[in-house]
Amino acid sequence: MNKLNSAENTISHLLQNCGQPKAVLFDLDGTLVDTADDLGAALNHVLQSHGLPLCSAEQYRPMASHGAKGLLELGFGPLLANYDFGPLRQQLLDYYALHVCVHSQIFPGGTELIAHLNQRKIPWGIVTNKPYRLAASMLKQLPALRQCAILLGGDSLAQRKPDPTPLLVACHQLKVPAAQCWYVGDAERDIAAGNRAGMTTVLAEFGYIGASDQPELWQAEIAIQSLADLIPAF
The missing domain is CATH 1.10.150 (DNA polymerase; domain 1)
Structure with missing residues (x-):
């Protein structure tokens, strides 16, 4: 079974057992945008x-x-x-x-996924450890991301990932229980924060994962090779 089929089967299984997610949150660097x-x-x-x-x-x-x-x-x-x-x-x-957005661009499949979420009126947001002003500046220069419902930076709260608090605050502001929200990230701290928040965690395998990292130990529930892999979930 290839990785894409594995992701499709995992998503299908989660939808059957947990229902469709009501919201989705993304990490920024290495997950939603190639920076x-x-x-x-x-x-x-x-x-x-x-x-x-x-x-x-x-x-x-x-x-x-x-x-x-x-x-x-x-x-x-x-x-x-x-x-x-x-x-x-x-x-x-x-x-x-x-020079925050000279070469940076949304990862393949991301524009299509965001458009799909917007069309289906599924709220989505970004929780990143990047300073808020830098993240906000980037979003202004990427038109496809301007409908982001919530943006929390690494300095928005006293806590930051891997602490789950920013994710829980984002869910609260979206008025969606954490258990009905998915979090997508490419780093161990992303998956740890999402798991601690009680969210469904999605590993972006296309992100900035180093040779010494061991993502198979991070306990993400889904692993994707493109953001477009998530479209069937919504």
């Missing part, structure tokens, strides 16, 4: 300004879901201990804020 090249450009801007070797897409892509800290750890390696982390992080974020 790796813009994040990598911001990292390389910082590295170049300090006279350090640049990172290739092959290097930075698996780290693109891990925020400024993960990117800087990748680029600077052990040398990071010799720098004041705060100014480096701010330098990366300042550059990224000005």
